[in-house]
Amino acid sequence: xxKDGVYLKHEISRFHLRCKxxxxxxxxxxxxxxxxxxxxxxxxxxRGRRAEAEANRQAxxxxxDAVLTCARQNIALRGHRDDGRLDxxxxxxxxxxxxxxxxxxxxxxxxxxxHHLKTSARNATYISKTTQNMVLDSALAVIQNYIRAEVTDxxxxxxxxxxxxxxxxxxLAIIFRYATQEEGRWCVREDPxxxxxxxxxxxxxxxxxxxxxxxTGENIGEAILKKVNELNLSGTSxxxxxxxxxxAAMASQSVRAAAVLKIDNPLCDYYHCAxxxxxxxxxxxxxxxxxxxxxxxxxxxxxxxxxxxxxxxxLQRAVERxxxxxxxxxxxxxxxxxxxxRHDAILCMCQLLPAVTKCLxxxxxxxxxxxxxxxxxxxxxxxxxSFLVALFSLEAITAVVxxxxxxxQAKAWTCRQRWRT
Numbered sequence: 416x417x418k419d420g421v422y423l424k425h426e427i428s429r430f431h432l433r434c435k436x437x438x439x440x441x442x443x444x445x446x447x448x449x450x451x452x453x454x455x456x457x458x459x460x461x462r463g464r465r466a467e468a469e470a471n472r473q474a475x476x477x478x479x480d481a482v483l484t485c486a487r488q489n490i491a492l493r494g495h496r497d498d499g500r501l502d503x504x505x506x507x508x509x510x511x512x513x514x515x516x517x518x519x520x521x522x523x524x525x526x527x528x529x530h531h532l533k534t535s536a537r538n539a540t541y542i543s544k545t546t547q548n549m550v551l552d553s554a555l556a557v558i559q560n561y562i563r564a565e566v567t568d569x570x571x572x573x574x575x576x577x578x579x580x581x582x583x584x585x586x587l588a589i590i591f592r593y594a595t596q597e598e599g600r601w602c603v604r605e606d607p608x609x610x611x612x613x614x615x616x617x618x619x620x621x622x623x624x625x626x627x628x629x630x631t632g633e634n635i636g637e638a639i640l641k642k643v644n645e646l647n648l649s650g651t652s653x654x655x656x657x658x659x660x661x662x663a664a665m666a667s668q669s670v671r672a673a674a675v676l677k678i679d680n681p682l683c684d685y686y687h688c689a690x691x692x693x694x695x696x697x698x699x700x701x702x703x704x705x706x707x708x709x710x711x712x713x714x715x716x717x718x719x720x721x722x723x724x725x726x727x728x729x730l731q732r733a734v735e736r737x738x739x740x741x742x743x744x745x746x747x748x749x750x751x752x753x754x755x756x757r758h759d760a761i762l763c764m765c766q767l768l769p770a771v772t773k774c775l776x777x778x779x780x781x782x783x784x785x786x787x788x789x790x791x792x793x794x795x796x797x798x799x800x801s802f803l804v805a806l807f808s809l810e811a812i813t814a815v816v817x818x819x820x821x822x823x824q825a826k827a828w829t830c831r832q833r834w835r836t
Contacts, residue, residue, distance in 0.1 A: 474531035478541055481516040482550045492547055501532050501542060513547065562606050563646050566593050572656030572686075573676070574605065575639055577613055587613040587635070589642055592658070609642045616641075636675025654680040660691045690823040697816055709805035710749065710757075712796045713764050716771065717746045719789055726778070726786065733774040734767060741766050758813035765810050772797065 425431050485492050494511030501514055503521050521529045532540055571593035580586050589609040594601055616638045617628055643654070657676050673685035701707050720730050731744040746767065747760040764771070775797075778790035796802060 470527075473527045474535075475541060477520050477525055477528045478517070478546070479550050481513055481520070482547050483554060484516065485512055486551060486554065493544060498543060500537070501540070503529070514542070517542065559608055559646060562591060562608055563648060565595050565604070565606075566591055567648060568653075569593055569595075570653050570655045572658060573639065573643060573654060573683075574658045575672075576660065576688075577635075584615075585613040585630070587611040587616075587638065589639060592656075608646065611638060611642055613638060632671025632673075633675055636672035639672065640676060640679065653682075655682045655684070656686055657683055658686045658688055660688050690820060693816070693820060693823060697812070700812070703805075705801045705805045706809065708796075709802050709809065712793070712802060713760060713806070714749050716764070716793055716797070717748050717760070719793060720746055720771075721748070723786075729778065730767075730770065730774050733770040733777075737770045737773050738767055741770075743767065746771075758810075758817045761806065761810045761813055765806060768797070768806075 482492065484490075490512050492511055492513040494509045494514070496508070497511045497514055501517060503518055505515075505518065509515075517528065517532075521532070532542070535541075571591050574590040574592055575587060577585055577587040587610070588607055589611065590605050590607045592603065592605045594603055596602075613630070613635065614628060617630065617634045654676070657673055659672065673683075676683050677685075701710065720726050727745065730746075734741055734744040743763055743766065747763045749757050749760045772794065775790045775794040778786055779794070781787050781790070
């Protein structure tokens with residue numbers, strides 16, 4: 416205490432005065448009134464970082480937009496080679512749709528993109544295939560997060576179907592079917608959540624990759640369940656249904672895909688695809704010999720006329736002369752997978768049959784030996800009573816069944832709506 420006390424000595428010490436000055440300076444620079452904040456180095460660094468981030472966003476926006484546009488329109492992004500620098504000049508070789516879209520943007524005034532591609536380092540252009548895949552993965556994550564938020568704490572069903580793409584890969588589409596509210600009304604949605612390379616996924620799950628990879632129902636079911644669990648839903652026990660086609664590998668209640676899903680989800684019952692079942696029932700009529708012969712003849716006629724420009728033009732002239740009321744002048748090919756989709760081809764053949772007959776009759780006098788012989792053969796086939804009866808019977812049957820098939824293919828219909836139709 417007193418003038419020689421510890422507190423008074425500390426108060427007048429240089430150490431205390433220096434700390435007091437620093438504290439006062441700190442308070443001045445961190446005030447919220449903005450009077451002295453402009454000189455704060457943290458704010459200067461923050462503003463510079465924010466400006467740099469904003470410039471990067473503006474440069475990335477057209478790149479992301481180009482990737483998403485190609486994805487939305489089902490357009491392939493890449494050419495044979497799509498790496499290296501990018502400028503406004505078209506290359507001698509096609510380097511893909513993605514880079515062409517970026518050139519189009521630069522040619523039509525996108526200065527931000529032009530400046531970015533000209534000034535950025537070679538490893539920071541963000542137009543490589545790696546960046547394209549990252550953008551697509553991010554878009555997938557956004558979509559999945561939205562669907563997960565809708566499905567969480569609700570009952571849902573899983574639909575799945577597989578097909579082979581042009582690259583020969585076995586692609587499995589996984590779809591969630593659930594009820595949600597839109598504009599105050601309950602409706603049913605069917606949203607795809609994953610497309611899986613099924614063969615590769617099964618290979619990952621097998622201990623031994625040597626030899627045959629078995630596409631069993633159990634392996635398919637485990638692949639579906641794995642991808643559903645990766646979405647981190649609140650609980651897959653709310654899965655109350657699964658819908659596949661009627662293949663034995665998918666539909667068996669004991670050892671196949673439906674059974675695998677039911678192990679962890681006791682409420683998950685299997686439902687056969689109604690459209691697929693109807694298609695199988697109607698397709699059974701082709702077991703009749705006359706119907707098979709009729710479809711074979713229709714397919715041969717379509718191939719005969721559509722694979723030659725000269726014969727197609729001759730048919731068009733015959734339609735204008737003998738069937739002027741028809742809007743079609745070309746035969747429609749038969750659908751190879753769905754019997755019900757053959758209605759358009761059958762109906763077109765019925766409508767253009769007079770013109771087809773007259774055209775084949777004229778082709779019997781052509782100089783081409785191949786065309787002349789084929790025309791005589793086809794004319795003989797379509798002139799038989801069995802062909803005519805089978806053709807018009809098919810037209811009548813498919814005309815009745817096709818509206819039902821269209822309703823079964825409608826998105827997000829309920830069983831009650833289908834029964835009413």
